Amino acid sequence: MKQKVLKKQQNSKKCLVCGLKNDLGLKASFYETDMNELIAIFNPLEEHQSYPGRLHGGIAGAILDETIGRAIMIQDDTIWGVTVELNIKYKKPIPLDEELRVVGRITKDSKRLFEGTGEILLPDGEIAATAWGKYMKMPIDKIADFNEDEQEWRIVSSKNEPTEIEV
Numbered sequence: 001m002k003q004k005v006l007k008k009q010q011n012s013k014k015c016l017v018c019g020l021k022n023d024l025g026l027k028a029s030f031y032e033t034d035m036n037e038l039i040a041i042f043n044p045l046e047e048h049q050s051y052p053g054r055l056h057g058g059i060a061g062a063i064l065d066e067t068i069g070r071a072i073m074i075q076d077d078t079i080w081g082v083t084v085e086l087n088i089k090y091k092k093p094i095p096l097d098e099e100l101r102v103v104g105r106i107t108k109d110s111k112r113l114f115e116g117t118g119e120i121l122l123p124d125g126e127i128a129a130t131a132w133g134k135y136m137k138m139p140i141d142k143i144a145d146f147n148e149d150e151q152e153w154r155i156v157s158s159k160n161e162p163t164e165i166e167v
């Protein structure tokens with residue numbers, strides 16, 4: 001099924017998942033879609049391996065965590081979540097050096113907490129890992145000394161941004 005891209009989300013400077021100036025990071029891009037889901041696209045490198053040729057499970061957890069944690073920003077981009085629980089099921093080995101898609105959505109939202117689920121998809125669309133996470137909503141100034149400009153928290157568009165993503 002194709003999902004229509006409505007908006008790209010911000011990247012940052014040094015985050016392991018979204019930092020564009022983190023040489024060892026995933027440099028993932030995040031897209032909000034017309035299905036109220038968030039889709040991450042990234043290319044894991046050799047540096048992200050566990051066994052040769054296989055993505056490290058912790059890295060798979062990191063991209064799932066951030067995709068679910070950012071999905072809350074579809075409805076309100078001023079809500080920041082810190083992960084309080086994360087459960088992952090690894091179903092298939094995840095390859096390196098190939099473009100991968102991760103889908104996340106919010107399943108429960110209350111005043112102080114939200115929950116969501118997500119999946120990492122293999123290039124052929126098969127589900128390689130699933131996750132459920134719970135997050136506490138916190139004001140950004142209680143999480144970190146955060147300055148948008150210093151952290152380069154901004155939407156970075158390239159020439160070939162997708163308008164639709166197959167999931």
Ligand SMILES: CCCCCCCCCCCCCC(=O)SCCNC(=O)CCNC(=O)[C@H](O)C(C)(C)COP(=O)(O)OP(=O)(O)OC[C@H]1O[C@@H](n2cnc3c(N)ncnc32)[C@H](O)[C@@H]1OP(=O)(O)O
Pocket residue numbers: 012013015065066067069070080081082083084085113134136151153
């Ligand atoms: C430049 C930026 C780049 C990055 C951008 C990324 C975008 C976003 C990406 C996001 C993705 C990546 C995100 C990351 O990677 S975030 C990094 C990983 N996560 C953390 O670092 C969180 C660490 N934990 C804490 O800081 C504290 O434990 C917090 C602040 C969460 C609570 O400690 P605090 O001492 O303040 O609170 P409390 O213990 O008195 O509890 C307070 C209340 O909360 C309830 N409670 C607590 N835990 C749970 C639970 N598990 N289920 C249900 N409820 C829970 C508790 O019952 C109590 O309720 P009540 O009794 O008052 O009713």
